[in-house]
Every structure is written in C-alpha cells, then in structure tokens.
Amino acid sequence: MDKRTDKKKVPTTFNPHEITSERLKYSVFLTFGLFLMVLAFVLNSPKELWIGSIIILTSPAKLVTDYFELANSGSALLNASLMTFKTLALVRLSKSKITGPIIAALFTVAGFSLFGKNLYNSLPIILGVYGYAKIVRNPFSKHLLPALFGTSLGPLVSEITFNLGLPLFWGIILGTLAGLLIGFVLPPLAKHFAFFHRGFSLYNIGFTAGIIGMFFISILRSFGITIDAYELVSTGNNGIFSIILYSLFAVFFFIGFVLNKWQMTGYRQLLNQSGQSVPDFISLFHFGVVLMNMSLLGLLSTSYILAVGGELNGPIIGGIFTIVGFGAAGKHIKNVLPIFVGVFVVGLFNVSEIHSTSALLAALFGTTLAPISGYYGSLAGFIAGVFHMAMVLNVNYLHAGMNLYNNGFSGGFTAALLVPLFDLFKTIKADRKPNHKKDKPTPLPIKLID
Structure with a gap:
C-alpha cells in the first residue's frame, strides 16, 4: 500500500472520550467575533462605522472590492464581526455541532466579509438553501455548509x-x-460537482458557485448588460495589522497549547493527513491541536505576505482567515507550503508582480489544492501551485467577479486536470517495481458538502 493512502485513521494519541465541549468551542469563536468588533471601535469612531456600514450594505461587492478602501477598516471589521455572529447563530439554531468544516466556513465567512459579503447580500442565499432543505424534507443542518459557503455569490x-x-x-x-x-x-449542484475534482480541491462550493455565476453572467450579457471585473484595494495597513494578526494567532496557539495540556502531542499525526475531501480534524484530534494548527497556518500565511512585500488589505486578510479556518478541515503547514512555493516561483516570471493582490490571493486561496500535496507529495503540490497560478488569472472573466471564491473555481479545474495525470504516473511507477503491490486507486470524496 502506498504510504499516503493510510492517513484517515484516528491518531492513537487522541482519546475520543476527551471531547471538547460545544460551550468551549462557542466561547472561543464568540471571542474571536468580539475581538473583531472591539477592534472596529478602536480603529474608527461610531459615526464613521455607521456611515461605512451603510456604504458596505448598499454597494456592489464584486471581486475584488476591499471594504477597507470602499468604507474604512473599522466598518469592514464590524461587518466581519456581525457575519461571524450570524454564522454562530445559524449553527446554534440548526442544532449543529461545531465541526472542522463548520470552523472552516466560519472563518471563510468572516474573511470574505472584509471584501464582498455582508448581511444583505448573504441572507437571500441562505434562505434559498433553507427552502431547498424544506422541499426535500431534510433538516437545515444537513445543508448548513452549502448555505454558509454559498454566500460567495453574494456580490x-x-x-x-x-x-x-x-x-x-x-x-x-x-x-x-x-x-x-x-x-x-x-446544494444539489455542489454534491454533484464534488466528483469532478474527487475531493482534491477543498473549496468545492467555490467551484460550484463559479459555474452558477458563469451562467448568471452569461444571461445578463446576452441582454447587453456589461459587467466587468473590478479591483479596489487599500494600502498602508501593514504596520497595525501585522501586529494584530501576529497577536491573534499567538493567542490561538497559546489557547490550543493550554487545552492540549502544554504539549504538542498529536500534531505530528495531523501533519500526516492528506486533507482530501474536507476532513473533520475536530473529530480526529484534540481541539487544542487543531487550534495550534490554525495558529501556525495564520503565522505562515501572514509571514509569506510580508516577506514578498505584499499589503495586508481586506482581501489578503480574508485569505489568511480562510486558510486559518481550513486548518480545522484539511490544511496544515506541510501540505500548503508546496502550493505557496509553486505560486511564488511561477509568479516570478508572470505578468503579475508577485506582491500584487491578485498574485497574493492566488497563493493564499490556491491552498484549496493542499490535498494534492498531502496525497501525492510535495512535488505534486508544487506543480499544482504552478498550474493554479496560470489558471486563476484567466477564469475571473467567466463570472465577472460575481463569485468571491474565484480560486475555488480555478482550483476545481486544476485538480480535475492534474489528479488523473498524477494517478497515471503513480501507476507507471508502481508497475516498474518488481513484485510490487498495486496501489489503491484514488478514492472518491469520503465526505461531500451537500
């Protein structure tokens, strides 16, 4: 058996009876939402927050509209805070538990609320998913993830x-x-399209939303309505927000370290997870280990942005938050680092400068392909990063920025192209070995966001 195919078993260091209480998890993430709200009032006056919030709610929000620049940083953070509270309220009302994918959705919603999502444009989509759940007679909790991730089409x-x-x-x-x-x-489309990339792109809803957005934009364009891609980003935030982000992730690590009894036990086993099909790290590892993983991903992502000379604006911080959230559902420093390197290397020869917002977003959100490096190895992850960088700069036109998860759209195509090729090379390599045991075929997604 290939050594990477046996990564789904529960680590022996995790005691399933030591389940972290839901109250504690709620407390951690409510505190995160409160932190964003307090920070908003620190950065801007109540009057500025009110005016900025009205601007955010009543303005087009297509990719890339930085709420830091459109309104002000405090209003953007307040919007992210309110969206975080709304997400937690939906989790509670639907009687769902806080799982790894739910944490990923929570931080993704919070992150994209800095540059595209708001209370107005997200609500109809959530209600639409709720209506679907009622018609098919399923509990809303079964479709909560599509409802949360589906707000990518809020613009x-x-x-x-x-x-x-x-x-x-x-x-x-x-x-x-x-x-x-x-x-x-x-929901039905997301379930279907998950088989397109076989779980090797973590942002399956992003791919599905891209397809939906493409059809909507095609209809609008057929009536002569012109909708072009857009970019509005802020600069000059690095000083204050580097301190804020490093401090936030340091606190996450400290909380996780304390909850994990002042040790790193279990983290090595987490690094052996491939990340395919949005695994629930909360069910496999202690909550403290997951928090430490989220923290380290945040520190790595922030450091990458600063190291290449990027700007910590709304979209970039949103990308960092998304990576942090998926630290509970598929990502870790071992499987995202090759993607970073691949995007960085091809970016050196690309028409877009490596420190541009588009290139940085490709690096951050390109980690949707982390399962490829987790399953096939670092070289495969590097290649995936290279192809993703080339692809993502050319697909935005199809949905005209209406799908905030543009990298999820691109990542689905990249995974669908590369995974069969990697399987082929893997089979050829195995066939050349004498007395080899045939590797198992690439599994289909073991857990679908439906």
Whole structure:
C-alpha cells in the first residue's frame, strides 16, 4: 500500500472520550467575533462605522472590492464581526455541532466579509438553501455548509440590486429572487460537482458557485448588460495589522497549547493527513491541536505576505482567515507550503508582480489544492501551485467577479486536470517495481458538502 493512502485513521494519541465541549468551542469563536468588533471601535469612531456600514450594505461587492478602501477598516471589521455572529447563530439554531468544516466556513465567512459579503447580500442565499432543505424534507443542518459557503455569490445579489440602474424597490426584489434561486440550486449542484475534482480541491462550493455565476453572467450579457471585473484595494495597513494578526494567532496557539495540556502531542499525526475531501480534524484530534494548527497556518500565511512585500488589505486578510479556518478541515503547514512555493516561483516570471493582490490571493486561496500535496507529495503540490497560478488569472472573466471564491473555481479545474495525470504516473511507477503491490486507486470524496 502506498504510504499516503493510510492517513484517515484516528491518531492513537487522541482519546475520543476527551471531547471538547460545544460551550468551549462557542466561547472561543464568540471571542474571536468580539475581538473583531472591539477592534472596529478602536480603529474608527461610531459615526464613521455607521456611515461605512451603510456604504458596505448598499454597494456592489464584486471581486475584488476591499471594504477597507470602499468604507474604512473599522466598518469592514464590524461587518466581519456581525457575519461571524450570524454564522454562530445559524449553527446554534440548526442544532449543529461545531465541526472542522463548520470552523472552516466560519472563518471563510468572516474573511470574505472584509471584501464582498455582508448581511444583505448573504441572507437571500441562505434562505434559498433553507427552502431547498424544506422541499426535500431534510433538516437545515444537513445543508448548513452549502448555505454558509454559498454566500460567495453574494456580490451577484448586490450587483443586481444596486448596480443595474433599476429602481431600488425592483432592484431589491430581483436581487433577492436571484439570491433565493442561487441558494436553492446550490446544494444539489455542489454534491454533484464534488466528483469532478474527487475531493482534491477543498473549496468545492467555490467551484460550484463559479459555474452558477458563469451562467448568471452569461444571461445578463446576452441582454447587453456589461459587467466587468473590478479591483479596489487599500494600502498602508501593514504596520497595525501585522501586529494584530501576529497577536491573534499567538493567542490561538497559546489557547490550543493550554487545552492540549502544554504539549504538542498529536500534531505530528495531523501533519500526516492528506486533507482530501474536507476532513473533520475536530473529530480526529484534540481541539487544542487543531487550534495550534490554525495558529501556525495564520503565522505562515501572514509571514509569506510580508516577506514578498505584499499589503495586508481586506482581501489578503480574508485569505489568511480562510486558510486559518481550513486548518480545522484539511490544511496544515506541510501540505500548503508546496502550493505557496509553486505560486511564488511561477509568479516570478508572470505578468503579475508577485506582491500584487491578485498574485497574493492566488497563493493564499490556491491552498484549496493542499490535498494534492498531502496525497501525492510535495512535488505534486508544487506543480499544482504552478498550474493554479496560470489558471486563476484567466477564469475571473467567466463570472465577472460575481463569485468571491474565484480560486475555488480555478482550483476545481486544476485538480480535475492534474489528479488523473498524477494517478497515471503513480501507476507507471508502481508497475516498474518488481513484485510490487498495486496501489489503491484514488478514492472518491469520503465526505461531500451537500
């Protein structure tokens, strides 16, 4: 058996009876939301926060619209805080437990609330998923992940409402209807498309949302409505936000270290996980180990941005938060580092400068392909990073920035292309070995976000 195929077993260092209470997990993430809110009031006055929040709620939010620049940093953080609280409320109301994928969704929602998501444009999509759950007679908890991740298409709701020249009343009506329709079709499509990349792209909803966004934009363009990609980003935030992010992730590590009884036990086993199919690290490892992994990913990501001369603006911090969240559901420093290196190397020869926002977002969100390096090895991860960088710069036109998870869209195509080739090379290599035992075929996703 290939040494990378036996990575799903529960580590022997984890005692399943030492389950972290839901109250403790809620407390940690509520504190995170409160931290963002307090920080908002520290950075801006209440009047500035009110005005900035109105601007965020009533403006188109297509990729890449940095709320730091559109409004102000405090309003962006307040929006992220409120979206964090809304996510936790949905988890509680749906009677779901805080699992690894839920943590990934929580931090993804918080991160993208700095540059695209808000309370208005996310709500119709969530209600659409809820409607789907009711029609198919499933509990909403079964479809909570598509509801949370599906808010990636929130900019489409904002675009129709505020940027097509419609009267406000009809803009709200049509934008809401579009969001409801998106939410309704998202769960069945997400379940289907997961087989397209076989679980090797962690942002499956991003790929599904890209397909949906592409169809919506095609319809709008067929009526002569022009919607182009957009980029509005801020600069000059590195000083304050490097301190904030390093401090936040240091606190995460300290909490995890304390919860794990002042030791790193279990972390080596976590590094042996491939990450395929959005695994639930919370069910496999102690909560403290997962928090430490999230922390280290945050420190690595922030350091990468600063090392290449990038700016810590809303989209970049959103990317960092997303990586941190998926530290509970598939990512760790061992399987994301080859992606970083691959994107960095090809970026040196690319038309986009390596420290540009687009290149940095490709590096951060390109870690959707971390399972490839986790399963096939670091060289495969490097190659995936190279191909992803080339792909992601060319697919934004298809959905015109309406899908915030552009890298998830690109990553799905990249994984679908590379995984069969890596399987082929793996089979050829095995066939050349004398008296070899045939490797198991690449498994289909063991857990689908449906």
